[in-house]
Amino acid sequence: MQGLLEDLKNGFRGELLEQEPLSAHTSWKLGGPADLFLVPQNQADLQYALRVIKKNQQSWLVIGNGSNLLVSDTGFAGVVIQLGQLAKIAFLPGGKVEVESGVQLGHLIKLCCRKGLGGLEELSGIPGMVGGALLMNAGAIDTEIASLVSQVYLTAGQDEWALRCDQIDFEYRHSGLDGLGVITRALLQLKEDDPKELEERRLKILARRKEVQKVSGAHAGSVFKNPTGEKAWQLIDKAGLRGRRIGKAEVSTEHCNHIVNMGGASSADVLALIEEVQQAVLRTSRRQLELEVRLVGWKD
Ligand SMILES: Cc1cc2nc3c(=O)[nH]c(=O)nc-3n(C[C@H](O)[C@H](O)[C@H](O)COP(=O)(O)OP(=O)(O)OC[C@H]3O[C@@H](n4cnc5c(N)ncnc54)[C@H](O)[C@@H]3O)c2cc1C
Known part of the structure; x- marks a missing residue:
């Protein structure tokens, strides 16, 4: 760990915390410390961190909002990378949106509705970042995020590579992105629609969620997947x-x-x-x- 710390101090520009309690980064408010907790400033910073982690043969884990994680009381022996600073969004012609993985899903949906870009509204209220939502193939009502994905970009420390949606095995709350590297950004294909109607729909979905998913206390949403045909x-x-x-x-x-x-x-x-x-x-x-x-x- 000492060699890694020295390498990081030489070139890593983001936030670096030692023995950071992961209970501060999970929706369950549970979990012991990570040896190191990194918040890269940008993609170059993320790639630098991944290279020196590999060079020093340390275990690592990338997280978003920690809204789907049960971290043990002893924590994570290695480096946890949180991507909240990778938060750029670019609106491109033809209903395309390029979004970095640290963008909050709720924020993205709100902006898209206001710009008249529909498709994501049913995911309103899922408390994840875009990277976590892609990895989990997050879904609600009749939409899974996979249905809006054109491409996903990943890195393992060197240059990014892209996978088209049809090259990724997306299933119910599962994606073939698991274990491939860090999801850095995605290209989504949305549908042009009336901003006022989209915004009304988004607010209605949020209100309905508040009403039917009232749960007091800290939790991580559904703990178990629904078996086929059952709840x-x-x-x-x-x-x-x-x-x-x-x-x-x-x-x-x-x-x-x-x-x-x-x-x-x-x-x-x-x-x-x-x-x-x-x-x-x-x-x-x-x-x-x-x-x-x-x-x-x-x-x-
Ligand atoms: C109140 C509540 C309601 C919820 N409702 C829903 C719901 O309706 N539908 C639903 O599908 N889920 C729901 N969830 C679960 C959770 O919010 C989703 O799974 C969400 O997509 C997880 O995103 P996250 O950023 O919190 O990911 P995390 O929990 O931080 O990580 C989840 C997994 O993704 C990996 N990961 C995260 N970011 C990256 C990245 N950039 N690259 C590679 N791997 C990455 C992590 O290593 C981990 O394996 C709910 C959770 C809560 C607490």
Whole structure:
């Protein structure tokens, strides 16, 4: 780690924090420290960081808003890179939008609606950055972000490369972008539409979400993917686990595919509850619930 720190101090221009608690960067408000936490200023800075991390053979992980992550209480042994400063958006002719991966999805949708570019509105209220949304193929109502993607750009430390949408295996809450490198930006194809109508639709979707997805406490949205043809929350409810608690982690009484940090939960509490839910649903409905949230920093 010492060699890496020296290399970073020589050429990295962004923010560099040591032993940064990841609980400050996850929607669950959980997770121990990362040895190093980097916020690159721009793409060149990101590429420099990736090169020296590789040279020093350190583990690394890129995150967005941490709204889909369960980080262990011991944290991440290595470097966490957060891309919030890669936040440029360019509106191009023909309804195309080039967007960097650190742009907040909600901000992008708002700007697009105001410019009369439709397609993304149904994703309003998903609290991720564009990079996280692409990696997870985030979706809501009848839209998945994949349906609007023309190209995705990645880097592994050298020059960027591009993948067309048809070269990426997008599935329900999954993309073939996993493990390829860091998503730096994307080219989206939107549809020209009336700005006033789009804005009204966006606000309606946000209001509806507030109404039906009222969950008190810190959480990470849906913990489990819906098995084909079924709803994970119904299977959990049927297993009698609504309101089940381990420590300060609770299966939400309002939406039982959410697990809530009631204040003072540990990541171990949440993981124990996840495992209990999986076992109970297997017992009662013979369904293996697959995780939608990503586990970070857990030993096998
Ligand atoms: C209140 C709430 C509501 C939610 N509602 C929805 C919903 O309706 N639909 C839905 O699909 N999801 C939902 N989610 C889950 C989550 O917001 C989405 O999965 C979101 O897209 C994650 O984005 P993020 O920036 O937080 O990614 P993170 O959680 O930070 O990361 C997710 C994964 O992406 C990887 N990653 C992030 N950025 C990059 C990058 N630039 N390059 C390569 N890999 C990257 C990370 O390593 C990690 O594996 C919800 C979450 C919450 C808390």
